[in-house]
Amino acid sequence: MRTARRRPGVIVAVLVGIIGLIGAGTALANSPAAAQFAEQPLVYGTPCTVTAKACVDLDSRQSWLLQDGKIISGPVPVATGGPGHETPVGHSLRVYRKEQLHTSSEYRLTNGEGAPMPWATFFEDGGIAFHEGRTDTPSGGCVRLSRDNAIAWYNHLQIGDQVQVVRATQVHADRGLAPPPPPKQW
Structure with a gap:
């Protein structure tokens, strides 16, 4: 029986990518245009x-x-x-x-x-x-x-x-x- 080999480098890369996407979404949500949009009726x-x-x-x-x-x-x-x-x-x-x-x-x-x-x-x-x-x-x-x-x-x-x-x-x-x-x- 063959056991799965863990690939920490791949896991770390995926996590870094996810964190980067979350940060980009937060940056877009906190942009001046988004803030102005939220303040306007x-x-x-x-x-x-x-x-x-x-x-x-x-x-x-x-x-x-x-x-x-x-x-x-x-x-x-x-x-x-x-x-x-x-x-x-x-x-x-x-x-x-x-x-x-x-x-x-x-x-x-x-x-x-x-x-x-x-x-x-x-x-x-x-x-x-x-x-x-x-x-x-x-x-x-x-x-x-x-x-x-x-x-x-x-x-x-x-x-x-x-x-x-x-x-x-x-x-x-x-x-x-x-x-x-x-x-x-x-």
């Missing part, structure tokens, strides 16, 4: 604060346009990133570029051309944007909207405007609020 009916101009809830896959702490459009259905291509969470993302007829340099059509991303409003590094597209399947990380909604988001959001991408279940838990309705399934 939420816009009624959304999981985002009064400082946001656009709100995305990854749990319900919905988005809102906001102005002066009030909803001016939404909730509307959106597609967000699927496994391995998750839409990044952020409390103080900013619109940094807009392109009405953008094409992706990462995703290609079957003919080799870049996938269309009309009405693109970029708010996160790596080409993450609101743009027109299907809302019934996961995206590559962007927030896809119907054509009319993509145009409305494009027209409303200006360079420098704050975008918040959150998980309502986490926001509610962090604030001691009743949980939101259960997330939709794909």
Whole structure:
């Protein structure tokens, strides 16, 4: 009978990695943006604060346009990133570029051309944007909207405007609020 040989180096490496991940999570939770987010009141009916101009809830896959702490459009259905291509969470993302007829340099059509991303409003590094597209399947990380909604988001959001991408279940838990309705399934 063969006995298992212990590998202390592997165990130590795994423990160090876990501790590092816990520390990174704590650092993110204690970031200035997260602290400011926690101090601001939420816009009624959304999981985002009064400082946001656009709100995305990854749990319900919905988005809102906001102005002066009030909803001016939404909730509307959106597609967000699927496994391995998750839409990044952020409390103080900013619109940094807009392109009405953008094409992706990462995703290609079957003919080799870049996938269309009309009405693109970029708010996160790596080409993450609101743009027109299907809302019934996961995206590559962007927030896809119907054509009319993509145009409305494009027209409303200006360079420098704050975008918040959150998980309502986490926001509610962090604030001691009743949980939101259960997330939709794909």
